[in-house]
Amino acid sequence: MALSQRSRRYAPIALLGVAGIALAGCGAPGGAPGTDGGDGGDATVTIYGTIVDDEAKLLQESWKDWADENGITIKYEGSQDFETQLGTRAQGGNPPDIAIFPQPGLFADFANRDYLKPAPEEVEKNANEYWTKDWVNYGTVDGTFYGAPLMANVKGWIWYSPAKFAEWGVEVPTTLDEMGALTEKIQATTGTPAWCAGFESGTATGWPGTDWVEDYVLRQSGPDVYDQWVTNEVKFTDPQIKQAFDSVGEVLLNPANVNAGFGDVRSINSTAFGDVAPKLAGGECALTHQASFLSGFFPDGTKVAEDGDVWAFMLPGESADDSAVTGAGEIVGAFSDSEATQKVLAYLSSPEWANSRVSLGGVTSANNGLDPANAKDPILQETIKILQDPNTTFRFDASDLMPGAVGAGTFWKGMVAWVNGTPTDDVLTQIQTGWPAS
Template sequence: MSTIRKRRLLLPLAAVATVGFALTACTGDIASEEAGDTDCSEYEEYGTYDGASVTIGATIVDIEADRLVESWTDFVNCTGIEIDYQGSQEFEAQIAVLAEGGNAPDIGFVPQPGLVQRLADGGWLIPASESVEANADEWWTEDWKAYGTVDDTFYGAPLMSNVKGYVWYSPSEFEENGWEIPTTLSELRDLSDEIAAAGDHKPWCVGLESGVATGWPGTDWVEDYVLRLQGADYYDQWVTHEIPFNDPGIVEAFDEVGEYLKNEDMVNGGIGDVSTLVTEAFGTAGLPILDGECSLHHQASFYETFWNPEGGDAAVVASDGDVFGFMLPPENAGDPLAVTGGGEIVVAFTDAEEVEVVRTFLSSDTWANNRVSLGGVISANLGVDPENASSELLVQSIEILQNPETTFRFDGSDLMPGAVGADSFWSGIVDWVTGDDTQSVVDAIEASWPSS
């Protein structure tokens, strides 16, 4: 019996991308022993690899990292492939430097398609094997597969997902006041005006602070409005710079969002005036809803995990609970549901067979159901049973992603070059909410777009 540890594939890389490898290997006594009472029937196709080890890096930390490691425990026990996961919030900023120095992990979970392109352009990524691509074709839509594709080369399948554009609210407050869930952007504005006119509290609470990434929650607002006001084709041309950042359609989206974020009558409920938007952490900004100090908060599905104020009881997230969410509505009643969102792409920096076995597993419906069942996250994998999700809102989010009528677009800033999406767009939002006019901000962002 041979032992595999970072063993190079016998096939050249070009062949890996087009031919793939058979998911079989040596039979290992060690793997069998570690499996113990684990039912390995779902993992037989992957073979066993005694002594093999794969390193993974990502931004996922704390309890989500613990759940991530738990999600592949049976796979590890049944295949014998040891997975060493290291999470760091600096992963995105460091991974290109690590790759250039030859110190990248075997696998990376990259949350920005724009960063995937940068890594591919640097020559650091390994094209995905046929097995990974087959899973991507079976379990993911063409749009999702495209986020892991650069210049017609498929580098990695998606992993987890999130749905952006939720408006969080208190169901009991809505019931007490007879408020209906808005079905159009105009109705949302009318509701906001009604709450503001009552004078009890500001309708919206907002937090844009996120360390070096301060401003990103504001980019989510703008992206949601661009998609709803201008449509998916326009959005696609915007994020690829076929339409300039200072186009009138983008100005319109900024100005619509500004009716909330730059308006003292609308924000910042339970926190302070407009200036507090850039100092309030995005993770705590929605909590005033629980105290009746604001009524509405714009944030993604992953915000569900933040409804647990320090020293207090966890809020119940449900349509009849303490807090729930509805999707930011379309411009016109009856328009198809259009949502933005995000996720991770599983890329490889090492061309070892065991690396591709791990990537194949992570792109499968088996892994997706494992992880979703552990709670707190969703996946756009079409093989996920929505009922495995840990809450009513996450079930709804999976159903949105799996609905063929949904128009889904990846977070725009994550698709843009880093100089824009992770720099000038974020800082531009800060400048904008603190006083700069829309045109000067979008002109500055346009000027920052790389020439090549």
């Protein structure tokens, strides 16, 4: 799977402080922003993002017909070093026309530094018509709307085997208390741990653990506390955050519950997050917690469906009618206000583009004009329904909203230390030290 927003986490970083630094092999697209790029007289628009490999090919395919019809050449460049290179290029006067940001925090940083142009009127109109207020807010900085969302995913899925559930006589839980009872019933029935988990992800090891904590903070303490936690009004050392850690710890730190198919509790840190999928499909593991993109890690031939080999349900809340979820996605920002750039921005914020891209497979969008039937994967269809439900309370991944020193620094490292046995209070204090002094 390509290293995109679905398989790698990106840390917001400070923009480089020295302008004119060499681009270190960046390979910037040719042609000045929003101008004739020399391709038969067409207007050329450059787009830069984190999406690479096969996913980048699908991205380019998604807009090809529209671009041809409108006489616009779109040159896309994907990079795994997006944050560093984008900062260098912006300060060096060579930014792309459009950037696809995987984090609202990084997006806001560029807007605050006056690199980004306010979004055109048509983009803002599309955003208000086809996206929820929560999503529009992620593209708004200090009251100015700079960019519309692009793709989205929902986290907090609990993956399981429908056949095994039937064999064990258990049902999908509707509350967190029922979730705990389900874990105990499976463990008692099978005599083995019910859960498998993997936190290993190279230099980003630990991020799957942050997703667990974020889900519990939102469900146990609500969106207001979640929002205050993201902005450091509620500290990691606050009892409400510790409650989430303690609840997650009842699963992940309990050797009776983990790590099915891999080893003891500490094996969580050495298990690649995608490696849990084959264990679940093979019956060695009963439950795992991961975003909708886990469907791409199951062995070929695995049927992902309600009556298939594996399926998933959303981690429930304190009560059966709770509808809060966490997720992630991208925000599109522009460094150019050329006419061609504005046309591309408007298209990317439209239902037409969302349906084009989703029909190619592998991704979802929260655009309300998207037809869920265009998603090939049943779990992605369910994801779209959740994103489009007006009763859903959506919150962006907290670690992606926090300063990079915390969200992709002390938080990730803290999760690893916690699994390795460091006491919870010490871990929370250590994570909190990552917050900038001002």
